[in-house]
Amino acid sequence: MVTCASCGLQHTDGPVCSLCKQHFDFSCAGITEGGYRKLGDRKNSWRCPKCKSGLSPSPVSPSPLTDQLDRIQAQLNDVVLQLAPLASLVEDVKMIKCDLKDLKESHELVQEALNNFSVTLQALETRVTKVENIARDVPTLQAEIAKLHHELEDRDQWARANNIEIRGIPQKKNENLYEIAHKIGVICNAPIKKEEINYIARIPTRIPNIEKPIIIAFNNRYTKEELVASSRRNKQHLNLSGLGFSTAGDFYIHDHLTLRNKNLLSKAKKLAKEKNFKYIWVKHCKIMARKSDTSPIFFIKGEKDLLKIT
Incomplete structure (x- = not known):
């Protein structure tokens, strides 16, 4: 027996998320037992609704792209530390040059000291050159980080292209989300067939004291776009009474944004x-x-x- 990470109930069988490694029963996982069996080897890459939606942090090892971001961030941190003493270092070099000029005009006994100072000066100038070279790389590194963040965001949004987010529907115990989806399709004049749905589930929200939204992932983007367009044409009918609720209020259908x-x-x-x-x-x-x-x-x-x- 294992405990479902979503509802906390015990179950004997169910999918395991390949990212967060948590167990789910089939209801909370948003997939039927038969559909899960048909995945075959793809079970090893199955992700729970939280991880798939990107709204919940994953405890698994970061992706190669995230590793690259971490390495670049570490380089930037090192650059910042090296740049901090740059101003005082340049002033020190100027002062040493002035001191060396005065010493060369003085007693021969300080010649050895002058040689030592020359070596120190050369080392300092080498360090300054290295720091200046690193400083020139900072804009490039920053641009690369911005580009990688943008690519990650685009990929995350692209992964949600077939999804809709439904808000405002009260949550009931033992509710049938497929039945709710079917009623929404009827109200919107865009019938939803069960086989057109990849998965359907409620997801957590960061906004307190509101019902968890329902995410429907369709197998086809055109089905999703048709439903969204129809919901806008029939938005005056998007009320809870049409779904069989006794409470008054409206529900809303949107694209599933990051x-x-x-x-x-x-x-x-x-x-x-x-x-x-x-x-x-x-x-x-x-x-x-x-x-x-x-x-x-x-x-x-x-x-x-x-x-x-x-």
């Missing part, structure tokens, strides 16, 4: 409200903006693009 893109979207919407921007929306997991009906559309890919909202 945490970085969610924060970027939140900032963009806040700025748009302040600057009287009419449109901020997400399409194909990309944040788009438009000031008015006749204004050009532009993408918001990073913090710098927020400056365009004026």
Whole structure:
């Protein structure tokens, strides 16, 4: 018997995440027992919803790309330490040069000392040259780190391209997420078949006191895009009563964005409200903006693009 890392219940069989190495029962894993058996050798690379979504840190060994980032970061830390004494080191060299000039004009007995100072000066100048060479590499290293972070973010968002995130649906004990998905498809006029779903699960959220959102990963991106478009056309019908809940309220269907893109979207919407921007929306997991009906559309890919909202 093992304990499910999600619900805490004991079970005899279920998948094990290849990243966090935790056990899950089939319900919490978002996969049927039959579907898991069909994975074959791919069981060894199966990931739980938390690890697959990227919202939960993984205790496993970092990827080669992360190792590369760590090595570059270590180099930068070393550069910072070496650059710290650079200013005083240059001043010391200047002072030593002046002292050497005075000593050469004085007594012959200090000649040996002058030779020693010359050796010291040469060593110091060599160190300064090395530090200056390292300093010239800093912008390149910083650009490389930024590029790697951007590539990681793009890969993370690309992995969610077939996913939707549904918020606002209360969680019930022993709920059937496939049944909820089917009802949502009916409401949106975009029927959802069970075989079109890769996995479906609730995921943790960092926002306190709200229901865990439901993530649906489709096998086909066109199915996902059609559902998102239909939900926008029928957003007036996206209420809990249509799902059989007695409580009033609406639920919302969005593209499954990474945490970085969610924060970027939140900032963009806040700025748009302040600057009287009419449109901020997400399409194909990309944040788009438009000031008015006749204004050009532009993408918001990073913090710098927020400056365009004026």
